[in-house]
Amino acid sequence: MEQQIKELERQARQLETTVQDRKSLINKATGYGEEFLNSLSEKPAYVNSETMGKGVYELPFDEKPKDFDQLLQALKSEVDLPGLNPASGKHAGYIPGGGLYPSAIADYLAAVTNRYTGVFFSSPGAVRIENMCIRWMNDLIGYPDGASGNLTSGGSIANLIGLVVTRDDSGIKAEDFSRAVIYTTQQVHHCVIKAIKFAGLGEATLRTIPMDDHYRMKADALEEQIKSDKKDGRIPLTIFASAGTTDLGAVDPLDEIGDIAEQHDLWFHVDAAYGGFFLLTEHGKEMMKGIEKSDSATIDPHKGLFLPYGSGALLVKDGERLYESQHMSANYLQDTYKATEEASPADLSPELSKHFRGLRMWLPLQLFGVQPFRAALDEKLLLTRYFYDKIQQIDSIEVGPEPELSVAFFRYVPENGDANAFNKKLVNEIHNDGRVFLSSTHLNGTVYLRLAVLNFRTHLEDIDLILSVLREKIRKLEVI
Template identity: 70%
Template structure:
């Protein structure tokens, strides 16, 4: 056994790099990252690729080791080249992810030290740090002392926890599920539909409340539907409103919906994953007025604070309701219950093992201060209005309503032929070109292009390039002709 242990130890110790090896591999990774950022302005926003990174499979996991240079080459060619480049300021298609450099440093430090930030006993400073981030966001939305929350992987999990909490708070039992009613609109993020399924509420009734011309919930229709449901002895459970829909950036009438939720004693959840951090601006404060009246809120730092993907948050006005919904105990954790000065994230979420994700938010907020974040968000609002004005100078462009936040949609109406086919061709041409990335959507059975301006690297230069490419591609397609069905 002694010889066997020595042999195994020899191999196992290879997992621990010596200082020189650590420095070498870190230097190569840093050089790769710095090169990516240095060239980000010239890199395409989207790359169509025939094999779509398939050659990654040419490097299977094997018994022997591989060198870092080879792995970085494959990473560049098969992972970081094909497809969408969310770090690019020319990506205005989907709601962009951020990728602040200090957040990458924070993730490195969090991974190296590997603090378990789920339980206060395990890492009290880490838990305090994450709770500090949550407290700051609660202050931002106007929640009182006693509010709580959890840093999640994104809006999907935040919305799921919010729905489960609403279910638990109402003491809904399985026998009640088919009589339970959820109110929202067809513009709500599709992760809410997934949350309904995962919360065991597949049998619940989902009422999609009609919207006005700007795709905002019509409160008079909501109020009427609730009365109908109560007369039919159904159980109104939760209202899901949107503070900036992902599709169009629409903001539901938050205050008016709060009036109804309070009057009817229905849980009120606002999905502000995209729009929430616009509260740092005067415009956002006006648009999201009344959000502090919601029982719970979803907000994504990987959107409005430009952090890397995997940075969401759930905020709850009455923190004890979140604790009551999520807290559980285990015998093997009895030592951890000795220290309870602050509530632990593991008691407020389905997650037990978790990344110390709060560090990626805390570090840039401390390094930069709040001022540049506020300025960047104001800039995105103005850039969207600039684009809205300038794109209408292109003959044949039809726009939707003036954007409420930083998302807008439009389409080109050709002199002849089918507009939907033309705009599909237009999107395809833009994607093939790759210099910029726009996305598309369907509204009232019509095909539209959409622009979502929220990358901290997007400035007027990038918006002007998008406008230039639109003119170029419209001219090209028009000259090619034949775009009818």
């Protein structure tokens, strides 16, 4: 048996790279990254590829090793070329992600050291870093010292945890779920609908409260609906408001909604995944007045802090409520219970094993300071207003309401033909061209194009290029 163990050990030791191997791998990887970033300004924002990355299937997993250069080439041609380039400053569709370089360094360090950040006992310094990030975001929202939270993979999981905390804190039983009512608008992110299903509340009633002409929830309609539901014997459970809807960038009247929630003893959750970090700006503070009245909030550092994808957060005003909902003990973890100086992430989330996410947020905030982030967000707000003003100088353009944050929507109305068909062709022309990227949406059957400015690399020259491409494609389609 010992001989067999030794032989298996010899084979398994191939997984431990040598100093020379590590240097070669990291040098080639950083070289690849440098080439990608140095040529980023010349790269298209979107590539409409016929193969759509199918070449990765030519590299099946098998018993024999492959050359790293070959794998990097596959990444270049099959992963980093086709489709949308989220790193590009010319990506102004959907809600752009970030990709700060120091965050990539942080992820490298976190992965190499492989710290386990589930419990304070196992990695106290790492957990302190994550809790430090959460505390900073709670301060930004305006929550008190007893607030808590958890770093998640994104807004979807954050909203799900927030809804589960709401459900658990309410004390309602499964037999009551069909009487429960959740209040939101048609502009709520679809991940909330998924969260309702995953939280076991599929039988609950989802009330879509009417919106004003800026696509914001009508507070008076909300209050009337709550009163009506109470009168009918239903159980008002929670209000899901938005601080920057993904589709249109609308901000619900949080101050008024907060008062209504308090009056009727409802849990008040704000989905600020997109808009939350605009609180760093004076404009954002004004737009989101009242967010501090919420019981919980979702905020995504991979949006407004420009971090890589996989960076979300749930914040809860009363941290004990989050702990009571998510905490669970296990026999094999008994050694960890003696270290309780800091809250453990595993006690505040469904996750046990998790990546050390906090380092990718902590490192750039320490390296750059907060000021450049605030300046970048103010820049995005002004760029959106600049676009909104300039796009109206194109004949036959119709625009939506003045942007509240950094999303603007518009459409072209041709003299002849169907406007919806024209705008679908227009967005397809933009995608086929690839120099810039915009997305489309539809409101009550009307097709619009969307501009979403949030990439930290998007600057004035990029917005001017977007305007130029729009003029060019409109002229082309009008001739056709």
